[in-house]
Amino acid sequence: MFEVIKKGLETSLQDYPGRVGFLNQGFPPSGPMDSWSFRLANLLVGNKAEEAALECQYTGPSLKFESDHVIAICGGDMQPKIDGAAVPLWESILIKKGQTLELSFCLTGARTYIAFSGSIQSELWLGSKSTFHKAAVGGIDGRAIQEGQKISLGNSNSKIGKKIKADVIPEMSNNGVWEIEVVRGPNDDWLDNNGYQTFLDAKWKLQARSDRTGFRLDGPLLSFNEKATNKSPEHGYEPSNIIDQGYPIGGINLAGQTPIILVNDGPSMGGFIVPFTVPSASFWKLGQAKPSEYFKFKEISVEEAQDMRSYQTLICSEESII
C-alpha cells in the first residue's frame, strides 16, 4: 500500500496492450504510450510485462509507502529520489516502510513508468486496468491518481539490483528532434505528390495542446488531389473531410490543415483523412516527446514496421534483464 502525497501532472494506471476488443463500441485501447519502457519496468520487478503500472507525465508524483516494496522506474528522467536520496532508473530498487518516493519534472523524455512487484490491485474494466480519462472509466476510479488516495499493491518476491542491458534501453532525443517512422496510408491518395513530399520533408513542431487523445502538429501546408476537392456532400466541406471511417491508432489525422496524431486514447472513428500512420514500434518516441520539440517523419514499409515491432517484442523480455 502507498499513499499519494503529490499526484504529479497526470499520473494514471495503465496496462499493456490496454483495452483491446471494444473498438466497435467506441473504446480506444488506452495503455502506456511508451510501452517499451513500461514493459521493461514490469520485468525488472518480476511482473509479467503486461501488468498494470503507473504512467507519470511531465511531472511525477510523490508516494509514501506503508510497507517494504520492490519497485522499478523506467522511461524519462524525473530525477527520482527516496527520502531525498537519488535512486537509479532502469533498476529494481527497494523502498522501505515509511519512505517516500519523490519524482519531479522530466529532464529527458516526457513519461516515466513506475512498476511495483506484484503490481497494483485494481478492478478490470472491460478487460483492462487502463485508465481512459475522457470517459472517466478504468484505472483507479476512472481518473488520474489523487492526493490522499491509498493504493493497494499485490505481493510477490522479487530481487533488487536487477538491471536492463545498456543496449536495449531506449535512447531519448538530446536535441529536441525526433525521427518518427511512418507508414503510408490508409488515405495517402488524397494528398498530391507535392503534399506527400512536403509532409516528409518538413520539421513538425509538437503543439502544447496535445494529450493522450491526440498530438497536434504545427508545420507547412499540404496540398490535395482532385479526390479531396471534388466530392459528394456526405464527405464534408474541407478537402481533408471523408465519410466517417475507422481510425488506426497512430493514424496521422489531417483536421483541416492541422495534422493530429491519434494516440492511445484517440477517437476510434471520424471524418478526416489519415494519410500516414505511426507504427506501434515508434510509439515510445511519441510518448517521450515534449511539446515544442520537433518531429521529422521517415517513411517505411508495412513489413519494416512489423519487423521493428517484432524486434521490440523480443527485447521487452527476460533476456534484457541482467
Next chain:
Amino acid sequence: MVKEYSQLDLDNFDKIKISQKKNSIPTKDKPYKHDTKLLDKSTKQVKGQHYKQKDKNQFSLIENNLATSQIIEETKYFFSQNTIDDSSGYRSMYPHNIRYGKSKIKRPSIKVHINEDGTSPKLTWNNDSDLSSEIFKGMYDEPKYLPGGDKYLLVEFGNIMSLELNFKAQGLAKAIEQANIKGIYETLPCFASMIVHYNPDEIKYGDLRKELKSLVNNLKSSDDTIVQSRLFKFPTVYLDKWTKEAVEDYTAKITYKKPDPEFIVELNNLDDVEHFVRVHSSTEYWVASLGFWPGLPFTMPLDPRCKLTAPKYNPPRTWTPKGAVGMGGSSTAIYPDKLPGGYQIFGRTPVPIWDPEKRFSIFKDSVCLFRPGDRIKFEPCEYEEFESIERKIIDGSYQYDVMENHKFSIKDYKNWVTKLDWKKKF
C-alpha cells in the same frame, strides 16, 4: 493553397482572448456581452478567404473554448494550461528551455483551405438523381485494402454513404468472426469501409490481406445476410430548445450559420421544418457503426424516401447537449454525452445510450446500448413527456422501449424497397 492569418491578426486574437476569457460560456440568462455587436450577420462566409477582423476574433474564442473545454471535468491537458498559449506551466518545469529573458509565445496558426483560383472547395449536390436507383450503388468493383501502420488494415468498399456498402462491411465483419483467423483482435465496420485491428506478431500484413481477399470473394451477396437486430424506440423532442441554444451559441461565438433544421430543409428541398420532422421521424434507422465516443451510434435511414443529406459543421461545434440527435452526410447520430461535434442538430432524447455504472438492466452485457445492426425509431414527443421520462431515468424506473430478437433479412428489405410508393408525401 491556403490563406494564413498574419502575425498582427494572431496578436489581436490573443488580446481578445485575455479580456473575454471569463465570459466565454454564455447562457440564455446571461447572454454573451458582445453577441450582437461582434457578429455581422451579413458576413455569411463560412469557408475562408474573406473573414473580417470581427470574425477572426471569434476564432480565438473557439480555440479558447477548446482549450478550456468543459466536456467532462476530467478532461485534461498537460500542464493545466488555461489557453493554448499558456505555456507558463511548463516553462518553470523546464528551466533549461528558457533561453531569453522574455520569450515570445507563438500561437498555433489557423489555416483555412481555399482553391488555386481563390474559391472555396465545392461540394457536388445532386438533387435530381433518382433516389430509388441510387440507394444500392457506389461500390468499387474490387474493395481497396489499405494499410494503417503495422496493426491496422482498412478495407474500403466504396466512397459514398449507402446502406449497401455498410451491409457489405457488416457482412465481412461477421465472416471474419466466423473464420476465426488467428491474430485478428477485432473489427470496426463503418459506412463504406471496415477497419481490422490485428496482431502482426501472429499474422503479417501480406497474409492478412490474402485471407481478407478470399473472405470477400466468398462473401455471398449481402442479400443472403441475416442480421440479429433489435428495434429501439427513442422519444425525442424535435426542434427543441436545447439544441437551439447550442446552435445559437455557435452562431454567436464562432461563425454565422443558418439554424440547423432550416438549413436541412433548404438543402433537401423540403417544405418547412415540420415537413423535415415528419420525414426524419418516419423511418427506422439502421445502426451502421459505433465509434468516435463510447456508445455513439452512426445510423442510416432504412426508408430511402427519408434519406436526407447535410454537410458537417465547419469548423466543428465546441459543445453539443447530451442526448442531442443530429445528422451529417446521410447519417443520423445520438450524442451520448456533452461533446464537441460536427453534425447538424435538431432534436434531443432523454434516454441514455451508454451507462458505465450499468444502472439499467439493458446494459448488463455492455455499457453501450447499441450494436451494429440494431435499429432506432425516433418518436416525436412533447417537453412534458421528455421531463417525465427524465424523472424516471433519475429514479431508475425507466423501461427501455425495445423489441428484441428481430432478424433482419437484407433480401426481404430490398424487396420491400422495390415496392415502395415513391410518390408518397410525408
